[in-house]
Amino acid sequence: MPELPEVESLRRILARSAAGRRMMSATVREGRLRRAVSRDLPAAVTGRTVQSVGRRAKYLLIELSGGQVIMVHLGMSGSLTHRRDGFDPGALDPRHDHVEFALDDGSRLVYNDPRRFGLMKVVARSHLDSTEELKGLGPEPLGSDFNAAYLWQITRGRAAAIKNVLMDQRVVAGVGNIYASEILFRAQVRPTRPAGKVTRAEVARIVEHTVQVLREAIGRRGTTFRSYRDSRGQPGRFAERLRVYDRAGKPCPACTTAIRSVIVGQRSSFYCPRCQK
């Protein structure tokens, strides 16, 4: 489930464990991701030192000496693990260890992605914000630019379902399918509601719970259903906090009515027909 909380968790762990380390080599075993990994990548990063690790939306940004940044997106099924002796790969299949960076302390950063919907590229830091990937992104959901006034204004007149708008990365960057369902449950708004018909009070609740859900998920290092692992190889622990996602037919934690599932914008969505209007 690489949505924002998963990527932010990776960032925090890597910022502690990989910062200051020098990259001794990079190996691309399988470069056919969403876009092909450039052949120049190993040469561009070898010998560089990891200065810091950032994030924009669901993109992880590994900042290197020399002004280069490795931009990583985990797609649907990707993970980036920091491995040393004794590392337990958990559910990760070594056949999908596509890219590997060897660090100067003998540890390795390994990008694993079964479905290969992810992305990895090297960009000059000065050009980061003008890349195709980042330039159209909306505000960070945990930043001050994402507020009720903004969401109110951007939803007016829109016929699309509120859940689709919330997941539109140009509207707000980082909310994916799982958290969208959870946010709307807490905000008591049905995922199918036309965005333009969501009231002021509801818009305010959506913003409030977006922040609350994402913060809580970051605190639990994300959500794991199947193979997602954080950079230490551990599953995320937000899965046990999910109130509606993947719980069709089970009782609503608030009122015990059976949770329903519905397809919105080709993505499965879950809601309580009683609590959510």
Next chain:
DNA sequence: AAACATTCCTGCACGC
């Protein structure tokens, strides 16, 4: 065996 955590692209409908 149908479903799926992501993004990107196409094409249609609509309004100015």
Next chain:
DNA sequence: TGCGTGCAGGAATGTT
């Protein structure tokens, strides 16, 4: 008409 925008649908892929 032509252009921009909004929106829906499909595709990429391997696993369970």
